[in-house]
Amino acid sequence: MAAQQQQQEGAVTPLEAGKRAGGALTKMIVYIVVYVIVAAALQFLMSRFHVIAYLKYVNAILVLAFGWYIVNSFADFIYWTMRGKYDHPTAVAFKNMMRIIGIIAIIAAVVGAAVGGIGGLTIGGFLGIVVGFAMQQVAGQAVAGIFLMGARPFKVGDHVNILGEDGIVEDVTSLFTKVRKQDGTVVLIPSSSVIGNKIYLMLQKLTGQQSGQ
Secondary structure: OHHHHHHHHOOOOHHHHHHHHHHHHHHHHHHHHHHHHHHHHHHHHHHHOOOHHHHHHHHHHHHHHHHHHHHHHHHHHHHHHHHOOOOHHHHHHHHHHHHHHHHHHHHHHHHHHHHOHHHHHHHHHHHHHHHHHHOHHHHHHHHHHHHHHHHOOOOOOOEEEEOOEEEEEEEEOOOEEEEEOOOOOEEEEEHHHHHOOOEEEOOHHHHHHHHHO
């Protein structure tokens, strides 16, 4: 797992990223096809043995099992599609966003399949709205992080002052910017706060030149 992560974080050519994106898309299609075949086969068998009343619970289990693999494959597809143009942190931010949306969809689909009918649609839709509101803060942070990593107002190693926090940027993720202060304290600044406030870049070269004059 660690070796795979290091490989992803390293330099990736657009050709290699395209191949991996194609592989992820193929896996997703295979999972969808297998899900449809298994669901149809189980429906046929259950109707044959007159246990069709339990079909909605079986469908809920199938959606939960196959949905997880389908969502992960789609998230990997998004990651490698973005990886051909952007670096690892930016691509993984998009991947995490797709995974969050996919998990919300799975939860709503599982509840809808378990209840069935209009009631299932109503409960599934309501649950999706509730989970969406619960994830609103995280999703907002992730979107702000994506814009932050796309705009690149600063990079790892820069000396910055953000929201009064003065230090060296150690990491920029989809949710937080990690800044280490002179006393060794590490500050995690939410991406949405960074986007909405002033950023001071301490230009050491310029400072050196001015002090020499």
